[in-house]
Amino acid sequence: MTAGRSAWRxxxxxxxxxxxxxxxxxxxxxxxxxxxxKYQQEADSEYVRTISFYGERGAILDRNGYExxxxxxMTTVYADPYQVTxxxxxxAALAGPLAVPEATLQAELSQPSGFVYLAHTIPSSQAAKxxxxxxxxxxxxxxxxxxxxxxxxAGQLALPLLGEVGADGTGLSGLEYKYNSLLxxxxxxxxxxxxPAGGEIPGGLRQYQAPVRGDDLVLTIDEPLQYDAEEALARxxxxxxxxxxxxxxxxxxTGDLLAVAELATPSASQPGTLQEPPALPxxxxxxTASGTPEHLNQAALERVQPxxxxxxxxxxxxxAPGSTEKLVTVSAALQTGAVTPSTLIQVPNTYDVxxxxxxxxxxxxxxxxxPSNIIAHSSDIGTVEIAQRMGLAELLDWVKRFGEGETTDIxxxxxxxxxxxxxxSEQSGTTIATVPVGEGIAVTAVxxxxxxxxxxxxxxxxxxxxxxxxxxxxGHEHLFGYPRPHRVVSKLVAAEMTQMxxxxxxxxxxxxxxxxxxxxxxxxxxALYPKAGGGYHNSYFxxxxxxxxxxxxxxxxxxxxxxxxxxxxAEASAPVFAxxxxxxxxxLGVPPAKHEPPLPGxxxxxxxxxxxxxxxxxxxxxxxxxxxxxxxxxxxxxNQKGRPQGVAGAPLAGGAVATQSLGVGx
Amino acid sequence: MASFEPMADGGVMAxxxxMAxxxxMADQRPGWGIAATxxxxxxxxxxxxxxxxxxxxxxxxxxxxxxxxxxRSRRRLGWYGLVVGFLAVCFGLVGLHVLIxxxxxxxxxxxxxxxxxxxxxxxxxxLVAELQAPARIMSVAExxxxxxxxxxxxxxxxxxxxxxxxxxxxxxxxxxPSGSxxxxxxxxPAGGTAGTASAVQGxxxxxxxxxxxxxTVKPYLSGTP
Numbered sequence: 001m002t003a004g005r006s007a008w009r010x011x012x013x014x015x016x017x018x019x020x021x022x023x024x025x026x027x028x029x030x031x032x033x034x035x036x037x038k039y040q041q042e043a044d045s046e047y048v049r050t051i052s053f054y055g056e057r058g059a060i061l062d063r064n065g066y067e068x069x070x071x072x073x074m075t076t077v078y079a080d081p082y083q084v085t086x087x088x089x090x091x092a093a094l095a096g097p098l099a100v101p102e103a104t105l106q107a108e109l110s111q112p113s114g115f116v117y118l119a120h121t122i123p124s125s126q127a128a129k130x131x132x133x134x135x136x137x138x139x140x141x142x143x144x145x146x147x148x149x150x151x152x153x154a155g156q157l158a159l160p161l162l163g164e165v166g167a168d169g170t171g172l173s174g175l176e177y178k179y180n181s182l183l184x185x186x187x188x189x190x191x192x193x194x195x196p197a198g199g200e201i202p203g204g205l206r207q208y209q210a211p212v213r214g215d216d217l218v219l220t221i222d223e224p225l226q227y228d229a230e231e232a233l234a235r236x237x238x239x240x241x242x243x244x245x246x247x248x249x250x251x252x253x254t255g256d257l258l259a260v261a262e263l264a265t266p267s268a269s270q271p272g273t274l275q276e277p278p279a280l281p282x283x284x285x286x287x288t289a290s291g292t293p294e295h296l297n298q299a300a301l302e303r304v305q306p307x308x309x310x311x312x313x314x315x316x317x318x319x320a321p322g323s324t325e326k327l328v329t330v331s332a333a334l335q336t337g338a339v340t341p342s343t344l345i346q347v348p349n350t351y352d353v354x355x356x357x358x359x360x361x362x363x364x365x366x367x368x369x370x371p372s373n374i375i376a377h378s379s380d381i382g383t384v385e386i387a388q389r390m391g392l393a394e395l396l397d398w399v400k401r402f403g404e405g406e407t408t409d410i411x412x413x414x415x416x417x418x419x420x421x422x423x424x425s426e427q428s429g430t431t432i433a434t435v436p437v438g439e440g441i442a443v444t445a446v447x448x449x450x451x452x453x454x455x456x457x458x459x460x461x462x463x464x465x466x467x468x469x470x471x472x473x474x475g476h477e478h479l480f481g482y483p484r485p486h487r488v489v490s491k492l493v494a495a496e497m498t499q500m501x502x503x504x505x506x507x508x509x510x511x512x513x514x515x516x517x518x519x520x521x522x523x524x525x526x527a528l529y530p531k532a533g534g535g536y537h538n539s540y541f542x543x544x545x546x547x548x549x550x551x552x553x554x555x556x557x558x559x560x561x562x563x564x565x566x567x568x569x570a571e572a573s574a575p576v577f578a579x580x581x582x583x584x585x586x587x588l589g590v591p592p593a594k595h596e597p598p599l600p601g602x603x604x605x606x607x608x609x610x611x612x613x614x615x616x617x618x619x620x621x622x623x624x625x626x627x628x629x630x631x632x633x634x635x636x637x638x639n640q641k642g643r644p645q646g647v648a649g650a651p652l653a654g655g656a657v658a659t660q661s662l663g664v665g666x
Numbered sequence: 667m668a669s670f671e672p673m674a675d676g677g678v679m680a681x682x683x684x685m686a687x688x689x690x691m692a693d694q695r696p697g698w699g700i701a702a703t704x705x706x707x708x709x710x711x712x713x714x715x716x717x718x719x720x721x722x723x724x725x726x727x728x729x730x731x732x733x734x735x736x737x738r739s740r741r742r743l744g745w746y747g748l749v750v751g752f753l754a755v756c757f758g759l760v761g762l763h764v765l766i767x768x769x770x771x772x773x774x775x776x777x778x779x780x781x782x783x784x785x786x787x788x789x790x791x792x793l794v795a796e797l798q799a800p801a802r803i804m805s806v807a808e809x810x811x812x813x814x815x816x817x818x819x820x821x822x823x824x825x826x827x828x829x830x831x832x833x834x835x836x837x838x839x840x841x842x843p844s845g846s847x848x849x850x851x852x853x854x855p856a857g858g859t860a861g862t863a864s865a866v867q868g869x870x871x872x873x874x875x876x877x878x879x880x881x882t883v884k885p886y887l888s889g890t891p
Contacts (some may be wrong), residue, residue, distance in 0.1 A: 056788075065799065067791070067792075070787055070788075070791070070792060070795065071788075072785075072788045072791075072792050073784075073785045073788060084696065124789060146781070146785065153792060153795030153796045153799055154795070154796075154799040154800065154801065155799065155801055157799070157800070157801070199772070219668065223799075223800060224800050227800035227801060228800075267816075372850040442873055480762075517821050518821075582819070592821050
């Protein structure tokens, strides 16, 4: 009996042990085999941590290596509220150094979360104070980490070109967006075992992958010239009471864009929208009865300083080029043989095109003018007559050859191809009268400066460049490839055109751009400003001046566009062109050259005095920082003799009635 | 190794003792001497006596250690060795970890220092970039130093230089290379800031104070046209 009971006990014990062992075995299989990955992951999360290191974003440099945009690691303060023992006390201690209200901090530190940000990328001085508190051990649960912050050491300089970077370090616009893959760094990480206190376990797991810094982008922009261009343009916008403006400087031989200034008044902040003529600003004091010159209140003037345009308008925004487009028309006519430099063209006071009378900017008798005089004095009628000798199809073909109507090889984000009526459905009977004078088309500023640079280069189109290359981690610069230059017009035609453009500056509409002893070849342009609801403003213009210098051996090609002003290109843009080109020539060390004799067979433009009512614009102002800015009264042309006479319905000399105003012919 | 008293009757006894000891050691050192003493399988292993020289007297002060005691003693020695070895390994591991920990602290410290230095470098780089920004330079030049842009710019035709191009400058500063027409009569380098009119007329132009040390700072310029 006893023996049997013992046997049963023994068997029961064995069975119990077997059951326990079986349960253990099952659990072992479940943990170690079936769900091993899950439990391994949970275990790793307990004692293995991964620390990520950001890959520093590369800098954007100008052509001399000056930083225009760069990233710097800054201290970010965060907290693990579960580890915070006294939110109130810690909030009180941190409020001062972080410059954050104590209540806000206390609320953050009391959140049921394991991670909250307290302050992003704080300045070094604040970071030092926080670190001092952390070192004292008074702030359990408070930590710091390094996060990159994008800086622009030169302030707002060239900001529309550079673009913006988001909080996550990704380029959002401009070059930051286009070259994001080059600029952004590759993040690194550290995987290591940690002890319960969060410290690294010596000799434990440690896998380190170093972050890789992004490449530095090298632009063709020259920072000092960019500054000069922006400063001069800002003054021009203020002086002309304009909405916005652009100023481009290009190295003639290489096509490098040395400066791309894009400014706008704060009111004209929306890109692509038409702004109605503004009321005179409060700081404007009109001319007094005694004839005292207008003056400005300096303090008020500073309040309306133009700011960087909201986008890179030189690439993304089109404008009507006005008479600067005549370069394309006349060059094409010379190349095709439609006219020669000595061809005499009869220029009447008014001219009928498809039932629409066009006219020049001033009343004149019928003139026998060569292309030189037509260009120098910016005759719309003469230019239309030249275009008619070619025909519209031929003209549009040459417009395209000069680079208008298609995007550049720069491929700037959002770049516009321009508006050129290539399709028959976009054309009308007056297209042959509008396109030649830059009213029926719209171009980007880069396209127009390219067209002038083609003539500056002896008829060879040099693709514009904005980014020359990048500097890799090894410090070597890698140059980007650009298409090869190609010839558009012959060298002879380019020389003839250059001489005609010189006439614009010496005796024509662009005398304000004269840079004696440098020789300047250029052209004024004034286009009517479009109305938001269709049509054009009669006395509200897009004024521009494009050209190059020295004319004998061009080193610099430039364009200045002042948008939304009552002033002509001769007054609003030509002086600014002179200022920035002079600075550029000096900076590039280009000496004035001995003047070349005029080309044989190319008649020089002749001065016609005040017969045309030409406004040559003010003399070249000095570079004085004093507010020596003249602002016209609301009637934009009070100091310009001979306003455009072609306002629709206005009587013209000889009893003709203009039915359409194509422009102002400047 | 046992030592023996030298005896008068020669080294016979010493030789015998050495041979006996060698035979005993043969058991402990595997690989040699075993073959001579190994008993056939199934029989207790009895060490052979050391061969004696004919006529030699047996060593009276030596006794034969029983095999069991000898094995026990060797086993004990083995255990001691194991314990000592284990402790040595333990101490070695602890020491190694101490060294690793120390190294880790150094690594952490160096990494923090490197990180701090890198951040400092980046901030200094930013500071330099901000200091050399055109707007800041203009602000200092015009606001603090009282410099002004010239109201007008005068351009001067510079004399042709041998083997080079004519150099020009503006703003009332004629950049005439040392030894050029404008400065030869001065007997020394005129630097780059000779007066405008003087440079044209070739008058003697004293070098500005700032350029007085050019010959020493840039000796390669001396004699250069």
